[in-house]
Structures are given as C-alpha cells and as structure tokens.
Amino acid sequence: MHKLIFREILSVTMILFAIIDILGAIPVIIQVRQRVGHIESEKASVAVLVLMIGFLFVGDQLLAIIGLDIASFAIAGSLVIFIIAMEMILGVDFFKEEIPQAASIVPIAFPLIAGAGTMTTLLSLKSQYQTQNIMVGIVLNTIVVYLVLKNVKWLEKLLGPIGLSILRKAFGIILLAIAIKLFRSNTHL
Template sequence: MRYQAWGWPWESAVDAFVSALVVFFVVVDPVGLVPLFIGLTQGFDARRKRVIGLRGAATGFAVILFFAYFGEVVLKALSITMPAFRIAGGALLFWIAFEMLFAKRAERKERAADEARTDDEAHDLAVFPLAVPLIAGPGAITSTLLLMDRYGATLAGQGVVLGAAAVVIGGSALLFLVADTVRRLLGRTVIHTVSRVLGIVLAALAAQTILSGITAVYPPGVP
C-alpha cells in the first residue's frame, strides 16, 4: 500500500519537497545573507534588529506567494509561454550560479546594502533591500514560477513548493535573529565556501531547466 498526501504518493511529495528546498536554499542563500543583514542593521538596537529581520522575511514570503499564484497570469498577459520562461529563467539562474562561483553575487548584494544606507535607509530596510531583492530577488521569483509550473497542478504540489519556500525564508529569519553569533561561529571563509558549492549545484539545476524548456518546444524523436 502506498501512503498518499492529498492524493499524491508520499515518495513523490518528499522528492519534490527536497528538490524545491534545494532550489530555494541556493537562490535565497540564507547563510550568505547573514553578513549583509549585519551591515544593514548597524546602529540599531537588538529589538529593532529583530523587527527588521522578521518583517523582511515575512515581506519576502509574501512576494513569493504573490508570484506563485499570479505570476502565470502576468506571463499570459504578456503572451510569454512557459517553455520560453523556462529557458530564460534557466539562463538567469545560470548567471546567478556564475556570480556565486566567482564571488560576484556577494559584491552585488553588498552594493545594494550600501545604497540602502545612503538613501535614508531606503524608507524601510525590511522591505528594501532585505525583502526585495535580497530575499525575494529575481532568482527566487523565477524559481517559484518554475517550481509551480512543475508541481503546482495539485494542492499537494502547491503546498510542497510554498512549504519549501517557507522553510528557507523562515530559516533566514532565524539566522537574522542570531546573526552576530553565526558570524562569529562560521567566519567569512566558511560562508564563501558554502556559497561556491551551492553555485555548482545551481548551475546544474539551471542547465536542467534550460533543457526542459528546449525539449518542451522540440520533443525528442519528433522531426
């Protein structure tokens, strides 16, 4: 007997959840956000840091939730097909992987953090740049659309994708709460090493996404 979750075999649900979890963990990069959060919140007391971290995580998840359910509507309004979005999204994810491997992504995020400090704290650090684009950036939004296209046909699939996003973003919020401790324990070397390893994983996922888009347009064996 195969146990099922909302009509979906547990084995498939677990595999889909792990796959989505890896994708979100790579593109959001919670560990890499820790030093940026520390830089953004310099000068704030402990209570205000907690508020910024929790509000930023909640806002980032709200953005992911919006694109999970309305992103396809936006694509249809612009007459963009999912195979085309898969190819473009895969190319974007590959570029993010390239930046991670060669330390370009961290430099770009640090520039965003610096701009926020010089522009009157960007009115609200929790929304910009913490929620967007550091948490719910182009990579996370693209991944959400691609994962919902792959798994979101059922309620179970939608729960898997959003659950994976919630776990990663919730984990990011927890890291924000203990950011100073995490920085002391891991150090910059470990954080940068993890980022590069995840970059290799993301590059492979990006290549698979591009191949899926191409085979959707040109199925194998069809002349």
C-alpha cells in the first residue's frame, strides 16, 4: 500500500535539504551571478526538478545495467555524503569543481544543486523510503531552491559571512549522522 507518510516526507526533505545545501551554495551562486550578471531561477529550478525525479526513476535501472544493487550504491553514497559532510564541517574542499562561464543550468542546477551527491542520496533514500514520499521531498526542496535563487542578494545581506558559515557547519554535522545511518542500514555485518 502506497501512501504519503508525513514522517518520511519530513525525513527525506531534511536529508535532501542538507545534501543539496542550497544555503551553503549561496557564496558560489553569488560568484556565478557576478560573472554572468543574472541567474534564471525558474530555469534552474525546473532543471533541478527534472534531474532529480528522472534519476529517482531511472537511476536503479542504470545501476542494474552495470550490475550494481541499490544497497551497494547506498553504501557508496554514504561514503560520498560522509566526505561532503567533512568538507562542510572542516571547511576543506575535497571535491574540486571549476565554475565555467555558464549560467542557470550549468553550473547552478547541475552540478551545484543536483550533482553527484544529490543523485547518490536519491538512490540511497530509495532503499529506505517510499517513492511518493521522496517525490514530495524533491518538490519541497525544489521550491526552497527556487526561493533561494530568487532572493540570493537579500539572503547574502541577511545572513552575512558568519551566519552562512554557522549554517554550513550545522548541516555538515547533520549530513555526517545521515551518512553513518545510511552506511549502517545497508551493511549486513
């Protein structure tokens, strides 16, 4: 029986919010906006939504083609999430990505928002939560992404550098706990 479960929706929404880290991405978004002049928040948000929902439905088929199961991918995903969490907590970049002279879709929608960490997380979540609850979490996060992109100048002034740093570290600790939970729930030792 498939039904919407508020607890699952809340969990998925918070996990995706932490991994997408749209608030932590504000400095990068500001840098891109300064280079290109304007970010089309509608285009970027639609691209994020399409990428995440598409990967949610075909990601496991892609894994089957290369002979991997979701639990193995979830464990690999937990390790990626662990590293991202450590980046957020320690302020060190393990993943280096150059920002090209593009605009809303690349690099904002992909890989900044709906990148490898988000895609890995979606498949990891699929091993623990019902698909319809994950989809609601994706839609809610896309709305937050849109609102942040639309109001990035205002948020920059409101939070300031110290506020952004505190948020990034707090979400890093949450992600670290999520990574450990995903690893433990997908290993059968």
